[in-house]
Amino acid sequence: MDFHDIKLLSPEISMGALGIIIILLDMITNRKGVLATVSVVGLAVPLSLSLYLCGLVDSDSEGKLSGVYGTVLIDQFSLFFKFFILGTLALVILSSTDYLSKLGRLRGEYHALLIFSAAGMMLLPAVTDLISIYIAIELTALPLAALIAIRRDSHSTEAGIKFLLLSAMSSAVLLYGMALIYGFTGSTEIEVIIERIAYLSTGSGPFGERVILLAVVLIVAGIGFKISVAPFQMWVPDVYEGAPTPITSYLSVASKAAGFAIMLRIFYMAFGDIRIDWASLFAILSAVSMTVGNLAAVIQTNIKRMLAYSTVAHAGFLLMGLAAVGTQADLFETPMGPGSVLFYLVAYAVTNLAAFFVIIAVVNSTRSNMIRNFAGMGQRAPVLAIILSISMISLLGIPPTVGFMGKLYIFSAAINSGLTWLVICGVLNSVVSAYYYLRVIRTMYMLEPESDTSIQIGIPPRMAIGIVGIGILVLGIIPSTVMNAAEKAVIVFF
């Protein structure tokens, strides 16, 4: 561990330090409002360190920096996710200031745990060794479990234990897959694994590539839990409903993005040569996930549960991008799949954060998560209602929103890879989802309000809602900046 290694890990180290500072500050100060300010302002340090690393990567001739005994790889891909996670974290902290008055004296822990978990998520796309991947996944999941249970009422505790037990079980499945990979390739480094797999699949190894496929299935099952893909989605609705709403938004956006990042990293860098084999697995999971998520969302009456099933459906769309690896004929062409996944993650993040931030603000006043309690929001809170409507339209995928661009990009990637049946399935699913997304808009504008009181909302949540609300439209009209960044980030895989 020399200076070079510390430099590569500096954003995560500074996040850890920030979390500890928050805990110490919590002990000495009585003005708890200052904690959120310190957290958001403190994020400038990891942000500037990431920008510094960005400059180093740009000036490097190979465009990547490797260190910490070959376990950490800083390239455009990992930097893309560092900025993504930092942005999401800042917005979530801003949006939760009103909500936190309920938590009382646990505010310090709330911010510190959020920051620790974000450090794990920032580390996850940058690690290239199976041990480090496991450690980063646990660093993400354990603080999240504590955050889910932090409200200490029966719903929150129930969600916490469900999340923790299922996440521990999925880690065990993932580890079994990793152990098989290690056993049959003799290495835990992703870059070595790909060479050994090439050796195994020539048929000269004792087992051939079949055992690798078993390991691939176990790894997909293990990470599938984290990214809430059907048939591993049973924890999602319960945890989303029981967790504090800001944590739900964080879970649905940041933790999913980190999961997809590590999927792309493992599957393109370690199993890139056998991609035709695993692509069909992802195509099937994608179709199942979209269908299960959308059909179950139709019957929900609780808006958080509805968005939970919607997140399962969107995981299906994202998997479509993972399945789009190109066809056998043009295996050496660069497929559009990974780039489209990154763009869709940004699109989904902006849209879903907008939806959840409005829900946080409304539920803070009405104290109810039921969709019927959103009746008449068009009159009670006109701006919030407009933003929630825009985000529902974007989740549905209608122009000029960013959700439309995301779907367009991912569908064309799938068609280029010959997955026409999957695209037809996706379009049909979008039609089904129109029912429950538009029902929210109908409830807000067509039904009579229960009371006339307007919704009170503080300055920081207002800023967060404004940023994501404008983001949905701006990125929907001019998506090229983010698209270029996404395409630049995935060049490292080819």
Added chain:
Amino acid sequence: MSLIHFQILSAAMFSIGLYGVLARRNALLVLLSIEIMLNAVNINLVAFSSYAESAQEVGQIIAIFIITVAAAEVGLAMAIILRLFRDRSSVDLDDIDLMKW
């Protein structure tokens, strides 16, 4: 004793653990079953690292990491289960049904 014996032991333990997670209703026993699954992985890793000549000691190092993280996990799980018990004087997962469908 050859590598295959350890493989079978590990696979059997993993399956027993998985069965326990799915079939047990007591939160503590589910936690124990998860520990059995993790230990199955550990046996697998240690066996691989001592039998395969190219694999060196990496497997044992991973096993130590897994044991450490599992301890942290158990600590957190016990805290939440304690909370659960105070709430409804039961740690039976069938009673945890405030939210479904």
